Amino acid sequence: xxxxxxxxxxxRFGGVLATDHLDLEFQAGELHAVIGPNGAGKTTLxxxxxxxxPSTQGSIVFQGRDITQLPVDAxxxxxxxxxxxxxxxxxxxxxxxxxxxxxQARSGHSFSFWRPVLADRSLREPALExxxxxxxxxxxDERVCNLAYGECRQLEIAMTLAMQPKVLLLDEPxxxxxxxxxxxxxxxxxxxxxxxxxxxxxxxxxxxxxxxxRISVLVYGRCIATGSAENIRSSSEVxxxxxxxxxxxx
Amino acid sequence: MTWALLAxxxxxxxxxxxxxxxxxxxxTLVLGIMNFVNLAHxxxxxxxxxxxxxxxxxxxxxxxxxxxxxAGTLALGATLERLVISKLYQRDHLDQVMATSxxxxxxxxxxxxxxGVSPMFIGLPEALRKxxxxxxxxxxxxxxxxxxxxxxxxxxxxxxxxxxxxxMLIRAGASNAPMVSALGVNIGRIxxxxxxxxxxxxxxxxxxxxxxxxxQPGMGESVLIxxxxxxxxxxxxxxxxxxxxxxxxxxxxxxxxxxxxxxLGQLFESSVAQAAGPALGSILIYLMMAVVLAVRxxxxxxxxxx
Amino acid sequence: xxxxxxxTRTRWLAPAFVVAALALLPVAAxxxxxxxxxxIGTRIMVFALAAAGLNLILGFGALVxxxxxxxxxxxxxxxxxxxxxxxxxxxxxxxxxLAISTACAFVIGAVCLRATGVAFIMITLAFAQMFYFLxxxxxxxxxxEGLQISLxxxxxxxxxxxxxxxxxxxxxxxxxxxxxxxxxxxxRFGLLLRGVKNNERRMRALGFPVRRYQLVAYVLSALVCTMxxxxxxxxxxxxxxxxxxxxxxxxxxxLVILGGLGTVIGPVVGAGVWIVLEETLTSFGLxxxxxxxAWMREHWLGxxxxxxxxxxxxxRSGLYGSLVRRRGGTER
Numbered sequence: 026x027x028x029x030x031x032x033x034x035x036x037r038f039g040g041v042l043a044t045d046h047l048d049l050e051f052q053a054g055e056l057h058a059v060i061g062p063n064g065a066g067k068t069t070l071x072x073x074x075x076x077x078x079p080s081t082q083g084s085i086v087f088q089g090r091d092i093t094q095l096p097v098d099a100x101x102x103x104x105x106x107x108x109x110x111x112x113x114x115x116x117x118x119x120x121x122x123x124x125x126x127x128x129q130a131r132s133g134h135s136f137s138f139w140r141p142v143l144a145d146r147s148l149r150e151p152a153l154e155x156x157x158x159x160x161x162x163x164x165x166d167e168r169v170c171n172l173a174y175g176e177c178r179q180l181e182i183a184m185t186l187a188m189q190p191k192v193l194l195l196d197e198p199x200x201x202x203x204x205x206x207x208x209x210x211x212x213x214x215x216x217x218x219x220x221x222x223x224x225x226x227x228x229x230x231x232x233x234x235x236x237x238x239r240i241s242v243l244v245y246g247r248c249i250a251t252g253s254a255e256n257i258r259s260s261s262e263v264x265x266x267x268x269x270x271x272x273x274x275x
Numbered sequence: 276m277t278w279a280l281l282a283x284x285x286x287x288x289x290x291x292x293x294x295x296x297x298x299x300x301x302x303t304l305v306l307g308i309m310n311f312v313n314l315a316h317x318x319x320x321x322x323x324x325x326x327x328x329x330x331x332x333x334x335x336x337x338x339x340x341x342x343x344x345x346a347g348t349l350a351l352g353a354t355l356e357r358l359v360i361s362k363l364y365q366r367d368h369l370d371q372v373m374a375t376s377x378x379x380x381x382x383x384x385x386x387x388x389x390x391g392v393s394p395m396f397i398g399l400p401e402a403l404r405k406x407x408x409x410x411x412x413x414x415x416x417x418x419x420x421x422x423x424x425x426x427x428x429x430x431x432x433x434x435x436x437x438x439x440x441x442x443m444l445i446r447a448g449a450s451n452a453p454m455v456s457a458l459g460v461n462i463g464r465i466x467x468x469x470x471x472x473x474x475x476x477x478x479x480x481x482x483x484x485x486x487x488x489x490x491q492p493g494m495g496e497s498v499l500i501x502x503x504x505x506x507x508x509x510x511x512x513x514x515x516x517x518x519x520x521x522x523x524x525x526x527x528x529x530x531x532x533x534x535x536x537x538x539l540g541q542l543f544e545s546s547v548a549q550a551a552g553p554a555l556g557s558i559l560i561y562l563m564m565a566v567v568l569a570v571r572x573x574x575x576x577x578x579x580x581x
Numbered sequence: 582x583x584x585x586x587x588x589t590r591t592r593w594l595a596p597a598f599v600v601a602a603l604a605l606l607p608v609a610a611x612x613x614x615x616x617x618x619x620x621i622g623t624r625i626m627v628f629a630l631a632a633a634g635l636n637l638i639l640g641f642g643a644l645v646x647x648x649x650x651x652x653x654x655x656x657x658x659x660x661x662x663x664x665x666x667x668x669x670x671x672x673x674x675x676x677x678x679l680a681i682s683t684a685c686a687f688v689i690g691a692v693c694l695r696a697t698g699v700a701f702i703m704i705t706l707a708f709a710q711m712f713y714f715l716x717x718x719x720x721x722x723x724x725x726e727g728l729q730i731s732l733x734x735x736x737x738x739x740x741x742x743x744x745x746x747x748x749x750x751x752x753x754x755x756x757x758x759x760x761x762x763x764x765x766x767x768x769r770f771g772l773l774l775r776g777v778k779n780n781e782r783r784m785r786a787l788g789f790p791v792r793r794y795q796l797v798a799y800v801l802s803a804l805v806c807t808m809x810x811x812x813x814x815x816x817x818x819x820x821x822x823x824x825x826x827x828x829x830x831x832x833x834x835x836l837v838i839l840g841g842l843g844t845v846i847g848p849v850v851g852a853g854v855w856i857v858l859e860e861t862l863t864s865f866g867l868x869x870x871x872x873x874x875a876w877m878r879e880h881w882l883g884x885x886x887x888x889x890x891x892x893x894x895x896x897r898s899g900l901y902g903s904l905v906r907r908r909g910g911t912e913r
Contacts, residue, residue: 312699373835373892381886387883500706506703507703565708
């Protein structure tokens with residue numbers, strides 16, 4: 026049984042059909058890339074999966090339970106974690122504090138009013154460990170507003186990982202990155218593959234084909250093809266829809 | 276509780292509702308489009324009342340007084356927008372609350388300096404001092420006029436917003452302001468226009484209210500809070516919501532204040548009921564607002580955001 | 582590292598100065614025979630306490646409540662009504678006030694937090710108005726004239742009818758509150774609150790049930806304001822609906838902003854500056870030529886209004902906040 030699946034998922038914005046009766050399955054341990062031209066509804070899908078957008082119709086099932094009506098924070102605590110296309114971190118805090126917050130979210134309640142949070146080893150140690158995983162340990166006490174763009178993106182992922190998720194929803198993690206920075210994210214994801222189910226929305230085709238076990242192609246909110254990287258690469262329908270019929274190497 | 280009394284209070288409520296609508300229409304648009312909290316809106320209402328009172332004192336013409344109030348508040352609104360308001364669009368609500376609170380104090384003081392502390396009274400021309408017989412009872416002609424003018428302006432606003440290009444831009448701005456700007460429309464001019472227009476509406480409301488309520492410093496604050504209840508109940512940014520909510524709030528508040536004390540007094544003999552009646556009557560609209568919010572957090576007729 | 586030490590030392594210098602000044606004020610007042618300064622000092626501390634309460638959700642939490650003055654009223658009226666019935670025990674006054682405030686704050690907070698942004702501001706204002714009218718409607722307890730307090734609060738041997746006792750009780754309560762607030766801000770709860778202020782969307786995505794914590798923060802801030810209300814009633818010997826008027830709520834916001842959002846000592850600085858300014862304009866005078874002082878005494882509110890507009894337009898982090906920022910560090 027798949028870890029996360031959507032059945033006949035529909036999202037309408039007024040008259041616009043952003044998500045058109047999607048049926049998708051995401052398996053544990055697999056990296057499933059979602060690609061498609063701009064406006065295909067990829068970020069909408071991530072928002073629907075994470076709960077930030079309520080769906081118009083259809084259902085979302087996670088670990089065998091229907092989570093369609095659950096709010097964002099409830100889904101996050103169950104193990105559905107996302108990162109943002111436009112970096113969404115806590116700019117006023119240090120990198121360590123950012124990840125500490127992520128750890129704090131799942132370590133009991135926060136009705137603690139007296140003990141300094143930064144001195145709490147049970148929060149600090151996992152946070153530093155996570156920073157080390159993404160290669161940001163040296164910047165732990167640096168305020169995020171002083172970090173470079175690529176470092177913020179890495180922090181995004183560190184926070185998402187610190188949530189001990191079962192499925193990672195990554196919304197264009199490599200957006201706006203240089204070649205070298207993108208490569209470090211690809212390396213990171215290669216290391217993480219197998220541990221989590223990963224739903225990856227990306228435009229960087231090199232990264233997609235380096236990482237993906239399965240690929241789904243969305244066009245105007247509909248899924249026009251799902252398959253292994255090889256199948257998708259050679260599919261003429263995909264080429265037509267994506268590239269308008271032009272012959273190009275994908 | 277005679278029929279005549281009930282009908283009179285209903286009409287009074289309608290009249291209050293119409294005034295509240297004029298005030299809330301402008302404010303809800305400013306809130307919806309520019310996301311700007313203008314607590315000084317009540318002060319613009321006050322200025323309208325003062326302009327009208329002062330002009331009527333000079334010219335003895337109610338029409339001129341009303342027009343003068345409109346012109347005066349349009350100008351004042353436009354000036355404030357350029358000098359203070361426009362600098363705060365990008366700031367958070369806190370700064371806007373603070374700045375407009377300061378403006379309230381300043382305008383109250385200006386009024387005290389120019390016109391003194393004691394309330395001004397504005398008379399009415401002969402024609403409007405009559406009463407009209409409606410369905411078997413007497414009702415002041417002036418208040419009828421207020422209701423009529425208010426409804427007319429409501430209709431006019433509806434036509435403006437739904438049938439003209441400017442109105443379309445305003446609706447688009449209320450739904451998605453950054454997008455309108457991105458489409459190349461000079462959002463700065465629209466903002467100035469909306470704010471000034473809102474001020475003008477408030478001024479007209481003030482002019483019309485002047486003969487009914489006393490014109491004094493600080494008269495804007497109490498009405499402002501009722502306007503806020505209207506906006507929250509109707510839905511922020513929604514003129515349609517403001518219309519219905521204003522009428523509801525006007526009627527509920529008026530009838531509540533009159534009915535509740537006598538109702539409670541008849542049902543319960545105790546002095547507690549005697550005391551609770553007026554208190555309950557005055558908080559009825561807030562209770563109503565709380566109930567609406569509990570059921571529909573975005574108001575009764577919320578604007579759909581694109 | 583020397584810079585860091587300098588910075589740490591400076592960060593504690595200002596608060597230490599403020600605390601010392603407040604601690605020694607009565608001594609100076611008695612020594613110079615100007616006991617009125619002690620009254621002003623008490624007033625500063627009462628409003629500093631109220632502002633500190635508001636600061637919890639406003640400065641650290643970004644919830645703009647335009648209705649916090651209602652809790653001042655609850656505190657004041659608890660004292661007044663109980664005193665009216667002959668109860669002078671400060672403990673009963675306090676317990677009653679806190680119990681009522683907790684209940685009200687939970688309900689009001691829960692309703693208000695269903696709204697966001699502008700609507701939240703307006704709903705908090707509407708609720709304060711509700712209580713204002715309720716108090717006016719309570720004709721048995723003075724109605725719009727307010728209620729005189731004959732019996733003031735007594736906490737064991739401490740009788741708040743003595744001005745100096747009241748001063749130092751207020752001082753103690755303020756200091757304890759500030760210490761508690763400092764700890765809270767650096768504890769899990771505080772980090773959560775500040776996280777919500779910085780990026781609410783992300784907090785939810787991390788799994789925090791944000792509204793629950795905001796409600797608790799709201800209730801805590803209401804309780805602090807309630808204590809301030811109790812002290813205010815003892816200071817003025819009076820409880821009035823005007824304590825809950827919208828302009829008092831607005832004034833509390835001004836105090837918080839003047840002092841600097843998101844600093845623990847900020848509200849004290851804000852209250853001090855504001856009340857001293859108010860007293861100067863209305864009583865002492867600035868020494869302006871040509872009857873300027875008399876004019877100012879008449880129209881000081883308008884002048885303060887201009888000041889508020891100016892501060893809103895130009896000062897982004899308040900007086901104290903600007904001071905700390907120039908030292909180049911995080912305001913904590």
